Amino acid sequence: MNLTQLRSLIAVAEAGSFTAAAETVGVTQSGMSQALAALEEALAVKLLVRRRHGVELTAFGEQALAHARAAFGHLEAIRREAAQTKGEETGSLRIAAFPSVYATVLPPLLRRFRALHPGVELVALETDDREVEVWLAAGSIDLGVVLNPSPERRAAPIGQDAWVGVLPAGHRFGRRGALSLGQLAAEPFVLATGGCHVHARSLMEAAGLSLCDVRMEVRDWTSAVALVREGVGVSIVPQSTLPEKLKGLRVARLDPPLWRRFGLTAAPGRKPSPIAGRFLELARSGATQAG
Structure with missing residues (x-):
């Protein structure tokens, strides 16, 4: 052993x-x-x-x-x-987030922290956004990325992402630069969750709408886009998850626009460890420079 x-x-x-x-x-x-x-x-x-x-x-x-x-x-x-x-300075820092954050905004922050604090072991855990909240509450992790944090949480903003409509290239709405949720809700739909509880269905429900014809439901954003390209239906995905090559697709902004906002936070009611505090400071300074 x-x-x-x-x-x-x-x-x-x-x-x-x-x-x-x-x-x-x-x-x-x-x-x-x-x-x-x-x-x-x-x-x-x-x-x-x-x-x-x-x-x-x-x-x-x-x-x-x-x-x-x-x-x-x-x-x-x-x-x-x-x-x-x-x-x-040494120790470890356990951070949890959902897949699309690890694919976009979090890696640069992790690299900067490793460069500044090489003696600290970073443990990155990937799960869905609800499980991040559970782990934070249980004290199983030091920091977690949460979706659309409320102001009272005082989470460090690390990025945001616009929701966009994705359609097959030959769709009758394909030439429109903007679409409403109502227009998309009535179409054959490919639903992707991305490992989060906020997705097209919840956006529709918040607007008092419902998806009328869900043809496929998948977890991965990439899979949803591939199905749209094949003409299975339309979808709503975060803009950052779109492929570099949009051949066979049409992308439209939402009107009114909708955003996902990512915040890095410690467990509610608990003081972050010194290492976690330094990571939060780095995240906040990065957000300030970006702004």
């Missing part, structure tokens, strides 16, 4: 899949699978069960996970105290 194996167990438990866990830790998927297989062989007990949509821990796996987290907590305490003795 070694620390690599224990770290792999923690990563898989949190990510729910070998692929996502391997990306978080920075190893290959096969390497992580081998590490966990070796751990199970050493213990002679099954820790994980593969399911259709991911990986789950067995009952003993849950018990082992608690010990693994405790072990890493003690190890982190040793490293932190040693660094303090030498006058160095």
Whole structure:
């Protein structure tokens, strides 16, 4: 049994899949699978069960996970105290966000922070926006990216994204520069959620409308755009998720315009750790410079 194996167990438990866990830790998927297989062989007990949509821990796996987290907590305490003795800054920062944020606005911020604080370990977790809120409330993460934060949350703004209508190139609305939600709601529709609770259906409902004819529902924005290109229907997606090549598509702004706004925040009612506070300061300074 070694620390690599224990770290792999923690990563898989949190990510729910070998692929996502391997990306978080920075190893290959096969390497992580081998590490966990070796751990199970050493213990002679099954820790994980593969399911259709991911990986789950067995009952003993849950018990082992608690010990693994405790072990890493003690190890982190040793490293932190040693660094303090030498006058160095170290520690870890756990940040959670939903997929489209990791694909757009968050990576540059992570790179800048790594350059300024190379001794801090950044743990980036990807989930849906509701789970980010759950993890924040439970104290499982230090910071989370939330969608359309209310002013009282005092979240650090890290970006925004316009919603746009996407249509097949030959659609009768294809030459219009702007479309209303009502016009799009009546069309055959491809619904994408992007791992968020705010999407075309919720936008329609907030406007007192409903989608009349949903032909396909997918999670990934890219899949929705591909289906639109094939003529399955129209869709509404964040502008940042559009492909570089728009051949076969028409894009129209919404009238009135609608936006997604991203905010970085700590758990409500909890004071951020010093490291989390520095990350928030960097995010706010970046927003100020951008403005």
